[in-house]
Amino acid sequence: MAPSRRFTADEGGYAQPGDLIEILRPAYQHWALYLGDGYIINVTPVGDVAPGTMSSTKSVLTRKARVRMQLLKDVVGEDKYRINNKYDSCYAPLPVEEIIRRAERYIDTEVPYDVLASNCEHFVTMLRYGEGVSNQAKKAIGAMGAAVVAAGAISLLGFAMGRSREKHN
Incomplete structure (x- = not known):
């Protein structure tokens, strides 16, 4: 269950609210958006028993995903990750307060998923820039x-x- 607190743009730490987080999985990259206070928002296959992991096989086969708010450390596990706002030179990020507000509306909802047209990277870039890019x-x-x-x-x-x-x- 998602905590009831709202995240704000002035929280400290290395990652800042609204940052894109790239999680380096063995065969692909999983993308999340940092909310603050150690939490991220990301998409996982519907019915996935381990919501922090999106197996590449299951992600190819699914047509829907669940948006989850989770601790970054739980989603990353043993994998490496980095802050990667790589599209900032092409797209202007929305104001952080708007990014967070948009993200919070999706928590615990189902969204369409397609590995090529509507994947985890599309989802978080849509939140940050208003346009899904992957x-x-x-x-x-x-x-x-x-x-x-x-x-x-x-x-x-x-x-x-x-x-x-x-x-x-």
């Missing part, structure tokens, strides 16, 4: 496109080689 998704889409092109080239090459053998026989 370079992680763009890279995945680019990799899939490259794989499709490579598969097509291999098929075309195989077809051409087969035709060439037919002509020589």
Whole structure:
């Protein structure tokens, strides 16, 4: 259950309210938004028994996510993390009070989830900037496109080689 207190923009500590937190998982990055006082907001698969962890397999298969407020240390576990407001040069962050107010409205709700179009990074950047952005998704889409092109080239090459053998026989 979420504490009833509200977070404010003047809380101290290394991470500041409204900061994007990138959690470096073995196969992907999980994103959260720092609220203050050690708490973050993030999305997890609906029905996940361990809400601090979003397995990459389950996140690919789910279509909904639950927004949770959790302690950063519980979500990070043994993984490394960093503050990464990497989009600040492209998008102006909203005022911190507005970021926190927007985030608090989502706590304990379900939201649509799609690993390529509406993932954890999209969610927290939408809170910080008013627009959902995910370079992680763009890279995945680019990799899939490259794989499709490579598969097509291999098929075309195989077809051409087969035709060439037919002509020589």
